[in-house]
Amino acid sequence: MIKVGIVGGTGYTGVELLRLLAQHPQVQILAITSRGEAGTAVSSMFPSLRRRLDLKFEDPARANLTSCDVVFFATPNGVAMGQAPALLDAGVRVIDLAADFRLKNVADWEQWYGMQHSSPEWVGKAVYGLPEHDRAAIREARLVANPGCYPTAVQLGFMPLVEAGLVHLDHLVADAKSGVSGAGRKAEIATLFAEAADNFKAYGVSGHRHLPEIRQGLSRMATHPVGLTFVPHLTPMIRGIHATLYARIKSEADFQQLFEERYSDEPFVDVLPPGSHPDTRSTRAANVCRMAIHRPQGGDVLVVLSVIDNLVKGAAGQAVQNMNIMFGLPETDGLWQLAVLP
Amino acid sequence: MIKVGIVGGTGYTGVELLRLLAQHPQVQILAITSRGEAGTAVSSMFPSLRRRLDLKFEDPARANLTSCDVVFFATPNGVAMGQAPALLDAGVRVIDLAADFRLKNVADWEQWYGMQHSSPEWVGKAVYGLPEHDRAAIREARLVANPGCYPTAVQLGFMPLVEAGLVHLDHLVADAKSGVSGAGRKAEIATLFAEAADNFKAYGVSGHRHLPEIRQGLSRMATHPVGLTFVPHLTPMIRGIHATLYARIKSEADFQQLFEERYSDEPFVDVLPPGSHPDTRSTRAANVCRMAIHRPQGGDVLVVLSVIDNLVKGAAGQAVQNMNIMFGLPETDGLWQLAVLP
């Protein structure tokens, strides 16, 4: 059994992590911490876990996290960079679901996240945890930077094209739509039901924090810089991301076959038949990215539709997938639940 | 491994049954039938099952259902009464998720369902499948009438009070609210998104088909007839039933304790602490009924709040629970998934 600790856990990625880990056959949850909720039973905050998870939030200062094999940080940005180094030094492996270790360029990170990075030395050692691209490195990683939700959907959708060099890289477009849980479990007016329901809007068009992360990832795959316009939108659903990706063809190929072959061994990427339109609900509560490739009117523009559950393949599920890889477990352990439809 | 067949399966209870059975450790799905969809891959209709369920809908005439240990009917009312008897005679056990065998009084059934009953002889032999009340009989049953969604939530909520004879039985009130999936996967204007979203309405106030089923169940528990006003409502959510139950106290008792004791051994009934308000999402995709008991202002009226996922504990999950009981499996086999929240 892998001994697991969770820092944070009162947010949506936290409760999703708990749902997955509580059902994982090889995991024992040792501790979950929350400064604000210390002493509260986890299941009194999240009644979905009643009678199945007998655990209380502990004060971070008192929790014995160094006894864990791995600690997940499901915290706001800026927390893991402060607390993870001590655990790492104690030999505990760490998976950060926040953004602290995602950007390799520390100056960039500090600009986009508006704070100073307190452990830049760990940025270089961190492994970006997109298993479909980074599996080998994840296996050995001490610190995994779990990708953001938009970056997961967008990178997986572009990856085969970018790796193969078949599209122009100067004007990629990623038009992405997210369910409201992506904004987190925070008391804010903009994400109230009466604000976000029956409504649709773009946000962060001038620059969203996931833009540099996606650009970094695609540039890695292309081995040179890419130009990307990324527009995120808020759509009135709880879970789900739908990325609609546009790229101009540079070289001809059988694009459907390209995608199918690229992902043929991937347990969690599903390339749909030609002509398909994946819906987000076909991934609800499941660790899977489904995608379809279109070439409208036979023209020179490719459209890739890529969908995930932002809380699973876009966050907690991918984190568990990374843990499975890090500890040599079957990659599907604890992640084999079918999507909930309808 | 239990060999399972499914008749019907293109509706919401059908796909939910497939989700649960495909993940059940002791089940092999031999066949699923659909007259209209014969030849279609199940996963092309329900992409949530892609790469996990390699099965095609078969023509009912050609499917080899008699090789099954048990056959589930996830069909419209009136189908099982025609097709189940031949299977039963061949030694196959049957679980009907529709209403054909729920009412013991055939004349009543014919009036409420507007058709003649074609196998009244099996009505008497059928066992009503509410495990928390009928577990012993289910174990031996050849034919189980799986309860309706409203009847499950309402009966479980009233049961401890009615069995103990602590409330007046002449004027019970059950005000119930259902998600739209309860109306089935049928092309109808009233359940279109643009009709049912951002909207709330009662329906069937003059008489809903679940009224006689609930009355029969409560009368059984009370061992004499009860008077019940039952008003169902449509609420803009996909899954979930919330039953708000009103009863006048006849004899004093510790009602919280009564409920906790009545359900202490039940794996799928969860009595919340005093003062709680269960929300339907705490049961989403899980086979559980959660409830809370209130006595507003210390008066003589009890209010019970009882919530389920209409497609799980209110349909497919309860059917699998019944199968587990019939075949001597641990009752929680294949039904131990945690609720999906948010």
Next chain:
Amino acid sequence: MIKVGIVGGTGYTGVELLRLLAQHPQVQILAITSRGEAGTAVSSMFPSLRRRLDLKFEDPARANLTSCDVVFFATPNGVAMGQAPALLDAGVRVIDLAADFRLKNVADWEQWYGMQHSSPEWVGKAVYGLPEHDRAAIREARLVANPGCYPTAVQLGFMPLVEAGLVHLDHLVADAKSGVSGAGRKAEIATLFAEAADNFKAYGVSGHRHLPEIRQGLSRMATHPVGLTFVPHLTPMIRGIHATLYARIKSEADFQQLFEERYSDEPFVDVLPPGSHPDTRSTRAANVCRMAIHRPQGGDVLVVLSVIDNLVKGAAGQAVQNMNIMFGLPETDGLWQLAVLP
């Protein structure tokens, strides 16, 4: 032109009041105040008002409210009782959309609202503003206590029965469901989209602040105390209240006719034909209460279904209706918009 001032106005009843008043043919909005938003253009907070309402929030201390003919308080409970008396003394008429002057029993009010009442002398002079019951008094009122949303739907639904003495008054039941805008425009986790969407729950079962208000209103109509169980629920829609009312018949009557006659002259109450089920959306954005009367199975229980838009007939629309009555305008002025469906 009636010169109007608004205190508060950054909440949902505030913006709805602005929508109605900005389109009212006899109204000139002189000022709107908000301590927190002083200086902000109203239309930058509510872009639905862009290019149609050229007004800024003003500091309450500086706004010249005494020049107004009438001032609306769209503030949290406890504000109007502090600020209204000075305006009233200056001859300005006041309509309070909050609860400060609704309960005649000050001790009761202080208990339910958890604060001391700072102007009990005005409680007695305030007129409860349910036009269908209090029209004559409203005409002369200096201070109108605008009814709560639940109390409007419930009182209008019970009124004909209670006034006529045709039902037992000791065990009335009001099972009410509200859209999430009823909780106000406040940053709170419980009403986030990801909490309230695809979900249904009761709340305040042990005692909601609208209970004493409804009891007071019904007791007035009955001229003696009534017994009421009131259970409010949160339903995943933006606007709308659906009250399902249960009462035992004491004396026979043609109940449909009773309701039709009681409301025959009312412009804003619509009694549907027998057998109807009003849906909340048929009142969306309109100042109307629609209702239907049922007698299930011909038994001795009456079920009344009563629906309103909580922000219109349940708040801002009723406030404008009260203003029209107070100033001798046609009652429908500015309130004649049709409901928005779908």
Next chain:
Amino acid sequence: MIKVGIVGGTGYTGVELLRLLAQHPQVQILAITSRGEAGTAVSSMFPSLRRRLDLKFEDPARANLTSCDVVFFATPNGVAMGQAPALLDAGVRVIDLAADFRLKNVADWEQWYGMQHSSPEWVGKAVYGLPEHDRAAIREARLVANPGCYPTAVQLGFMPLVEAGLVHLDHLVADAKSGVSGAGRKAEIATLFAEAADNFKAYGVSGHRHLPEIRQGLSRMATHPVGLTFVPHLTPMIRGIHATLYARIKSEADFQQLFEERYSDEPFVDVLPPGSHPDTRSTRAANVCRMAIHRPQGGDVLVVLSVIDNLVKGAAGQAVQNMNIMFGLPETDGLWQLAVLP
């Protein structure tokens, strides 16, 4: 008073047209026809119109439409082309809310709509009814082809850029999201609440019927052919379209100023301040298109966000606007309602 007839009217554009026309100060509705609903009171189908519209659906064969000044067709594609010519010959002016007369190239129309055009002679005489581009021609038109919902949002968003020749026209991208009412009031499984709620998907990526309409419109504005990739999506809300438009800059300009000047005299186009993100609800139930212009990271790609209510500015409202222009009324008559928010 303008005497108005409506053919069709049981769909969402029909009921919206009724809502607007019933409140229009210069309109008298003479007749509304429906083959299937002849004899039914309009308000029994749409209770939102109760007590305000005393009209029954008439059999099309018997309705005296030739007495009308103008007849609106709110019918499925293919109906107007059959019935409008006789009315036109009788001197009645016609506004078709369907697609029969939108495409100037009849062969194209027949291919995209899969039927033969029965009155190609009227295609040439029809005026495309986008007031912001075609006001002068609409004034004189006998037959107006009312634009589609997507084409309205997309054309208004691109128009200033395309007219001014400031962007590259070979690779425009329009990523558009629509509420479910855009699919019409038809009994279909794909738009059931339980299918479309809490879900997001693209559709028609290989080619949607609005693509040739938008291309024709933009090409007209550019005076030469444009290349456009158009991807429509279904989003879980009732009303609203959000078009996210991408174009590469060819020549520098003050783009904000360009948009503001282009639309400065337009009553129904609202250009938001720099940095804004219009939400669809700010147009709910109102005849307005709101838009914002972004230039992310100061790069060479412009992003225009354009939102409308698909049933108002995208259908019935624009049709009434066209009627106002045709009959010399103030363009805002009957269209001055404020958006409903929340």
